[in-house]
Amino acid sequence: MGRILVSLASGLIFGLGLVVSQMINPQKVLAFLDIAGNWDPSLAFVMGAAIPVAALGFALARRRRAPLCAASFSGPTKTAVDSRLVVGSLIFGTGWGLAGFCPGPVLAASLLAGAPALVFLAAMLVGMGAFTLADRRLAVRTKAA
């Protein structure tokens, strides 16, 4: 039960943060990305404030063997920069720049922004599903070889 409440609370705080920072608004995001235009650097302040607070969480966690409500910390284990990371990030960034939406803001906007947000969300889920399918096929082929 604790895990569920912690996760819900974390999601609520995240969603509130997206609204307060205006990252929920694609035009605000595009204004940040438009360095050659009427540049709005506000969103640099989002990352600038988010990163130290998150870093405090990781620092506090180093003194603990386990999180408060779960059996163990379960973070990313890969350390090498590989081609998947590079190509995936470039593809993701291109999509982000096209519409100004990334996964968090489009979910946060999904009940408030009508059909355009839902169309982006549906396409994003198809893209994620396509990756999962391709990844599974690749895994099968690698195992067979």
Added chain:
Amino acid sequence: MENFTPVSAALGGALIGLSVLVLWLGNGRIAGISGALGGLIRPQAGEVAWRVAFLAGLIGAPLGYTLLWGAPEISIRSTYPTLVVAGLLVGFGSRLGSGCTSGHGVAGIARLSRRSITATGLFMLAAAVTVFIARHVVGA
């Protein structure tokens, strides 16, 4: 620069950082949206409920905010074809690259992950180049 809003941006950013802190200290999981959502496509035992609760909070908070204080501005000017292409790229790319603005851009950089610092630099660059082409080359 008339729309420059550093105070609300920093306040909202601090909340996003707090969300990462709460999920890591409380549950030992990374508050990355593409990972939390993508992990539901091929669900694993014991890894479903926290994702659903986290995403429900993320979707519910703006609704609660709207009921209490009024709707935030959400201006989407892209055409439907652009939204479809952009959504496909964001969905596929964030899964292939193991993260998006939250998992790499906030949590990963806070962990000083070399992978996340690289990913964030690359997706910021790709996004800025895309906006430049769309607004100043094609749209000029």
